[in-house]
Amino acid sequence: MVASVAAGSTVTYRWTDSDGVHYSDQPHAGADKIILGTPQTYSSPDATTQPSSGTARRARNGDDGFHYDSCSVQQPAQDQVLIDVESVTVAVQARPGKRSSDRIELSFDGQAIQATNPDQQEFKISPVDRGTHTVAATIRDADGKNVCQSTAVSFHVNQPSVLAPQNPNNPNRKH
Numbered sequence: 001m002v003a004s005v006a007a008g009s010t011v012t013y014r015w016t017d018s019d020g021v022h023y024s025d026q027p028h029a030g031a032d033k034i035i036l037g038t039p040q041t042y043s044s045p046d047a048t049t050q051p052s053s054g055t056a057r058r059a060r061n062g063d064d065g066f067h068y069d070s071c072s073v074q075q076p077a078q079d080q081v082l083i084d085v086e087s088v089t090v091a092v093q094a095r096p097g098k099r100s101s102d103r104i105e106l107s108f109d110g111q112a113i114q115a116t117n118p119d120q121q122e123f124k125i126s127p128v129d130r131g132t133h134t135v136a137a138t139i140r141d142a143d144g145k146n147v148c149q150s151t152a153v154s155f156h157v158n159q160p161s162v163l164a165p166q167n168p169n170n171p172n173r174k175h
Contacts, residue, residue, distance in 0.1 A: 011035055069095045071139050071148035076155040083158045087126030092137040094121075094148060101142045107152075108135050130159035 013024050013031035022028070075091035082088060092104050098121060106113040106123050113123060133155055139148040163172070 066099065068139060068148040071095070071137055072150045073135055073137055073153040076135075076153065078153050078155070080155045081158060082128075082155065084160070085128065085157060087124055088128045088133075088155070088157070090123045090125060090135050090137075092121050092123075092150070094139055098139060099141075102139050102147065105138045105140060106135060107138070109133050128157055130157045132156050 011025070012034045013026065013028050014034055015022055015028050015031040024031070027033075071092065071094040073090060074093045076082065076088060090106060090108070092106075094102075094104075098104065098119075100118060103118055104115050104121060108125055113125070115123070134152050135155070136152040137150040138146055141147050160166070
């Protein structure tokens with residue numbers, strides 16, 4: 001009996017031995033034959049029909065031709081570990097420098113934090129719980145339009161558990 005594989009499908013073989021589970025496109029003794037369907041593919045649009053990122057950024061940033069080359073969270077650093085802290089200072093940098101009419105908004109663990117003054121580029125977040133946190137910055141123009149978005153930065157806060165016997169805030173601590 002001859003079995004046929006549908007056009008575009010792929011045959012893979014899977015077997016288990018003392019080294020674990022293995023996959024191959026070649027038959028192997030004791031292997032199960034797996035027929036995989038047609039893979040999903042994606043073709044990007046032709047780059048010549050799309051505006052360059054610089055052009056799109058200028059159009060997005062207003063009619064005056066000004067645009068930010070970048071904006072980023074400078075502090076804390078990606079994957080920085082802060083030990084036994086009660087607050088964290090987030091510093092944002094824009095290139096070129098932030099225009100006085102623009103405002104920075106932070107996203108801290110998904111919650112928006114507004115600047116308290118137009119020139120603010122540092123934010124003190126307090127209290128900050130232990131664990132992993134994510135922060136990103138958005139610069140908005142006077143009309144509230146997003147003109148620059150930083151990549152998100154993740155950082156980690158290590159603090160002793162409130163339930164640790166040596167922690168003075170432990171409600172079960174014997175005095």
